[in-house]
Amino acid sequence: xxxxxxxxxxxALFLALFISGCVSQQSSPWQGRYSNSQTNPQVNAGxxxxxxxxxxDAAPVRREASVKIGFLAPLSGNGAAVxxxxxxxxxLAVFDLPSDRVELLPRDSGGSxxxxxxxxxxxxxxxxxxxxxxxxxxxxKALNSIASPSRPVLxxxxxxxxxxxxxxxxxxxxxxxxxxxxxxAARNGMRxxxxxxxxxxxxxxxxxxxxRFLQNSNLxxxxxxxxxxxxxxxxxxxxxxxxxxxxxxxxxxxxxxSEAASIINSVRQSxxxxxxxxxxxxxxxxxxxSQTALRxxxxxxxxxxxxxxxxxxxxxxxxxxxxxxxxxxxDSAAMVLSLVAENKALTSNTLSDxxxxxxxxxxxKFRNDGLIDRSLSILEIENGQRLTRERAQKSLSF
Numbered sequence: 001x002x003x004x005x006x007x008x009x010x011x012a013l014f015l016a017l018f019i020s021g022c023v024s025q026q027s028s029p030w031q032g033r034y035s036n037s038q039t040n041p042q043v044n045a046g047x048x049x050x051x052x053x054x055x056x057d058a059a060p061v062r063r064e065a066s067v068k069i070g071f072l073a074p075l076s077g078n079g080a081a082v083x084x085x086x087x088x089x090x091x092l093a094v095f096d097l098p099s100d101r102v103e104l105l106p107r108d109s110g111g112s113x114x115x116x117x118x119x120x121x122x123x124x125x126x127x128x129x130x131x132x133x134x135x136x137x138x139x140x141k142a143l144n145s146i147a148s149p150s151r152p153v154l155x156x157x158x159x160x161x162x163x164x165x166x167x168x169x170x171x172x173x174x175x176x177x178x179x180x181x182x183x184x185a186a187r188n189g190m191r192x193x194x195x196x197x198x199x200x201x202x203x204x205x206x207x208x209x210x211x212r213f214l215q216n217s218n219l220x221x222x223x224x225x226x227x228x229x230x231x232x233x234x235x236x237x238x239x240x241x242x243x244x245x246x247x248x249x250x251x252x253x254x255x256x257x258s259e260a261a262s263i264i265n266s267v268r269q270s271x272x273x274x275x276x277x278x279x280x281x282x283x284x285x286x287x288x289x290s291q292t293a294l295r296x297x298x299x300x301x302x303x304x305x306x307x308x309x310x311x312x313x314x315x316x317x318x319x320x321x322x323x324x325x326x327x328x329x330x331d332s333a334a335m336v337l338s339l340v341a342e343n344k345a346l347t348s349n350t351l352s353d354x355x356x357x358x359x360x361x362x363x364x365k366f367r368n369d370g371l372i373d374r375s376l377s378i379l380e381i382e383n384g385q386r387l388t389r390e391r392a393q394k395s396l397s398f
Contacts, residue, residue, distance in 0.1 A: 066101045067099075067101050067102045067103070067129060067336075067340050067346070068102075068103050068105055068123070068126060068127045068128045068129060069102060069103070069104050069105060069128060069129075069130055069131075069132060069333065069336055070105050070107065070120065070123030070124070070126075070128030070130065070131040070132065070133075071086075071087060071090055071104055071105060071106045071107070071123075071131075071132045071133055071329075071333070072106075072107050072108075072109040072116060072119050072120060072123070072131060072132070072133035072134040072135075072139070073086040073087055073106065073107075073108070073109055073133050073134060073135055073156075073329070074108065074109050074110065074111045074134070074135055074136070075087070075106070075107075075108035075109075076108050076110060076111075077110070077111050078111070079111055079135065079136070081323070082135065082323050082325060082326075083108070083109070083135060085314075085322045085323050085325070085326040085329070086133065086135065086156065086325065086326055086328065086329035087106045087329065088314065088317075088318055088322070088326070088329070089310075089314065089322060089326040089327065089328075089329035089330035089333070090104055090106075090132065090329040090330065090332070090333035091104065092313070092314060092317060092330060093329075093330045093331075093333035093334040093337060094333060094337070096334070097334055097337040097338065097341070099337055099340055099341065101340055102336070102337060102340055104333065105123045105126055105128055107119035107120075107122055107123055109133060109134035109135065109136075109139050110139075111136060111139070112138070112139070113138050113139060113141070113142035114142070115139075116134050116136075116138075116139035116140075116142045116143060117142050117143065117146065119134070120143050120146050120153075121146070124146070124151070128151070129150075129151060129346050130151060130152055130153075130154070130336060130346040131143065131146075131147075131151070131152070131153045131154070132154050132156075132329075132332045132333065132336070133154075133155060133156055134155060134156070134157075135155070135156045135157065135325075136157060137155075137157045137158075137159035137161070137162050139155070139157075140153065140155030140156075140157045140159070140162040140167060140169070141159075141161075141162045143155070143167065144162075144164055144166075144167050147164070147166035147167045148166055148348075149165075149166055149347055149348045149349065150345075150347055152166050152167070152168060152346070152347065152348045152351055153166065153167045153168065154167075154168045154170055154332055154351070155167060155168070155169055155170065155171070156170055156171055156325065156328045156329070156332075157169055157171050158171035158172055158173060158174075159171070160173055160175075160205070160371055163369060163370030163371050164369070164370050165348060165368060165369065165370060166348045166370070167370050168348075168351055168352075168366050168370045168371075168372065169370055169371060169372060170328050170331075170332055170364075170372055171325075171328065171372075172281045172284070172301075172361075172374070173371065173372060173374075174202070174205055174206050174209060174254075174280050174281065175205070175209040175371075176300070176372075176373055176374050176376060177280045177281045177299065177300045177301070177376060178206055178209040178210050178213065178252070178280065178300075179209065179213045180300035180376045180378070181252070181278050181279075181280075181298060181299055181300045181378065182210060182213050182214065182217075182252070182278075183213070183217075184298070184300075184378045184389075184390060185249075185250050185276065185278065186217060186219060189249070190249040190250040190275070190276055191219055191220060191249055192220055192247075192248045192249045192250075193210065193214065193219075193220070193222040193223070193248055193249070193250055193251075193252060194222060194223040194224075194225065194237065194240055194241075194248035194250070194251045194252070195207050195210055195222045195223070195224045195225065195251075195252050195254065196225045196227065196233050196237060196251060196252070196253050196254065196255070196260075196263065197224070197225070197226055197227070197253075197254035197255070198226075198227060198228070198233075198254065198255050198259070199226055199227065199228050202254065203226065203254045203255075206252070206254035206280060207224060207226070207254065210222060210252060222248075222252075223240055223246055223248060225237055225240070230259060230262050230263050230266070231266070233263045234262075234263045234266035234267050234270075237251065237263065237267050237272075237274075238266075238267050238270045238272045241267070241272045241273065241274060241275075242272050247275075248275055249275050249276070250275050250276040250277075250278055251274060251275060251276070251277055251278065252278045252279070252280075253277065253278070253279050253280075254280060254282075255282070256282050256283075256287075257279065257282065257283045257285070257287050257288035257291050257294060258287060258291065260277075260279060260283075260291075260293075260294065261291040261292075261293035261294055262293075264277065264293040264294070265293050268293075276296075276297075276298065277294065277296070277297040277298075278297065278298050278299060279294075279297060279298075279299040280299060280300075281299065281300070281301055283297070283299045283301075283381070284299070284301040284302070284324065284379075285324060288381060289381060289384045289385065289386070290384065291381075294381045295381060295382060295383070296380065296381070296382065297380070297381050298378055298379065298380045298381075298389065299378075299379055299381075300376040300377070300378055300379070301376055301377065301379050301386075302327075302360070302361040302362050302374075302376065302377065302392075303362055303377045303388065303391060303392055304377075304379065304386045304388065305388075306360050306361070306362070307324075307327060307360060307361070309360075310322075310327055310330060310360045314326065327359075327360045327361050328361075330359070330360055331357075331359035331360050331361060331364075334359060335357050335359065338357070351366050352365075352366045352367065352368050353365070358394065361374065362374055362375050362376060362377070362392045363375040363392065363393070363394055375392040375393045375394065376392050377389075377390060377391050377392040378390040
């Protein structure tokens with residue numbers, strides 16, 4: 001992207017912010033670097049920690065940025081709308097946490113390995129010191145050979161196999177969700193678990209994460225239903241729950257909300273009763289709220305109030321509610337901006353700093369192997385809403 005084109009985007013978005021008035025009225029959703037001495041850690045974005053509005057005709061001449069952030073997202077094809085929302089969210093972070101030292105370099109990752117590599121090479125040629133994105137697993141994996149300790153890649157995929165020592169995965173990974181909801185269940189007397197998981201990689205990962213947590217916590221081994229059809233799952237779960245010897249205290253579903261609701265309805269129609277129903281982050285969407293069978297069900301996810309705050313701010317600027325994944329674009333860009341403000345090098349070692357970060361989706365930190373750990377709230381689905389039953393902690397103890 002040329003500097004002229006960057007300036008046009010810069011001024012256009014500033015004008016949108018001026019019209020909406022959102023920047024002058026709201027503080028940044030980004031909570032900044034975590035510190036034990038801070039109750040609500042924030043990055044200082046000005047003398048009063050509010051964003052300062054500069055009207056477009058008074059905008060200063062843009063200096064040559066000393067830190068350039070490559071930002072790869074699918075801006076063409078089927079994923080273009082999601083990709084644009086990621087870029088929009090990152091631009092919003094730039095305006096919430098302004099710095100004349102930073103320039104965002106958006107590129108179309110194209111949705112394939114080859115196009116992602118070309119886009120990455122383009123931002124590297126333009127001086128990028130870190131690459132945020134791309135979105136899809138195959139794109140992120142294609143950049144493993146490009147990522148280095150001094151130029152890390154931070155992908156938005158949920159595929160944990162894309163992670164490496166210099167390629168970080170920022171998507172919502174199921175292991176943290178499973179551990180959090182099972183810990184809550186155990187502390188509330190739900191110790192005998194049944195797992196209902198579809199055949200496939202995701203179901204296997206959820207099952208393995210649950211088994212590992214239960215074993216490490218000296219809890220009973222779970223009853224496992226690994227299914228290929230909803231009818232099979234419902235039949236086996238009905239049998240388990242009707243037998244006092246195998247009846248569980250809670251059932252963990254590793255499927256999307258609509259599929260889980262179908263299984264639950266079938267079991268209840270047979271006359272069997274179900275204990276507490278639990279799910280994973282797959283339920284962190286509006287579809288789950290419309291499933292009456294999931295009323296009272298719980299799962300672990302980011303605090304809704306912060307997510308909603310970001311969504312409303314995004315809407316006030318861009319005129320639409322962003323897809324759920326857009327918050328990753330904001331948090332990743334805000335994280336880099338906070339590091340730049342602290343004069344930190346944008347290296348793999350810096351990203352894996354155990355101090356971690358606190359953003360829209362809560363506290364998070366990266367492991368040395370590139371995976372992400374998140375502090376999550378316990379959420380209950382009730383009457384079309386998400387109710388917080390236990391708020392996320394502001395730190396992680398491991």
